[in-house]
Amino acid sequence: MSFQHLIPLWLTVLLLAPMLLACLVLLVRRPRQRLAWLRRALMVVLLVIVALRPVTLLEGESTQRMNANVFFVVDRTGSMNAEDYDGARPRLDGVRADMHQIMDMTQGARYSIIGFDSSATTQLPLTTDAGAASAWIDTLTTEQTRYSKGSNVDRPLDTLLRGISEAKSTDPDSSVIVYVLSDGENTDGKDSETFSAVAQFTDGGGVLGYGTPEGGPMKAVGGETDGQYITDSSGAQGLSRIDETQLQTIAGQMGVPYIHRTAPGGDLAPTMEGITLRPIQTTARQRTPSFDDHSWIPAIPLAVLFVWELAALTYRLPRRLERGDFTRQDPHAGEAQ
Structure with a gap:
């Protein structure tokens, strides 16, 4: 097993390490949203694996x-x-x-x-x-x-x-x-x-x-x-x-x-x-260099988690809008004229 990086390793670390650290910190600090931040941390880990692109080198045909x-x-x-x-x-x-x-x-x-x-x-x-x-x-x-x-x-x-x-x-x-x-x-x-x-x-x-x-x-x-x-x-x-x-x-x-x-x-x-x-x-x-590319394996659960995340955000959006509309009402609207 070896790696054929999709992007340079230093760029992978620079982009994804802070994202993973943020997810882990919020996982601890927001216990009521622990499942959501665990899902996001797992998405980042899978994205790292895809970016590293694990492959198995094959003996090429002469x-x-x-x-x-x-x-x-x-x-x-x-x-x-x-x-x-x-x-x-x-x-x-x-x-x-x-x-x-x-x-x-x-x-x-x-x-x-x-x-x-x-x-x-x-x-x-x-x-x-x-x-x-x-x-x-x-x-x-x-x-x-x-x-x-x-x-x-x-x-x-x-x-x-x-x-x-x-x-x-x-x-x-x-x-x-x-x-x-x-x-x-x-x-x-x-x-x-x-x-x-x-x-x-x-x-x-x-x-x-x-x-x-x-x-x-x-x-x-x-x-x-x-x-x-x-x-x-x-x-x-x-x-x-x-x-x-x-x-x-x-x-x-x-x-x-x-x-x-x-x-x-x-x-x-x-x-x-x-x-x-x-x-x-x-x-x-x-x-002729050739290899079996295994990056599709983590890409499948990554896609599933992404759809889950999108569905969760879509489900919460109407409720957030409703709460936002209520809190932005004129505080004096109920007072007698």
């Missing part, structure tokens, strides 16, 4: 890094809400499913996520924390519709080049695997810059396309029209259509396959062709 750096380039523009994936589901559903599938294929790799909409940013720097990557995937949304300023699939190009060139330089023994997940639709009226420079740093990956040539309607995100279908300038329902020609061009420039994704699952093996994942040789195996 983890080894694999020789792969996986970069996800994710389209977060409003068109990725278009409902023409796997029937009438939003395209982002497909992106989430495919990113999880790729992570299953590359367990132990390092992951980085670059998101782009009206701008491009590194959402997750290169890390072995697969949990952080999964959490980002599960909460993936598009940009708010009112902030959209037009999009182009080349927007993340500079950010991607910086990331993969640095990974290749600092970790030359690992493969760089890049996945671009998009519908390929440009709405800024400009031609896309070439992705040819990516090829020199890339060992595998793919361009994954979402949507249909017929297109799908999309709902607005944020603002007064949140959840409503977007309309065009004529008032008709707006449609977003996949640009497979654009996506195929990018895949050719990068030297990776293009795959049209229409439903969860399916074969992504071509994106890993020629890549063999193996553990990176290190002087020691890292262990």
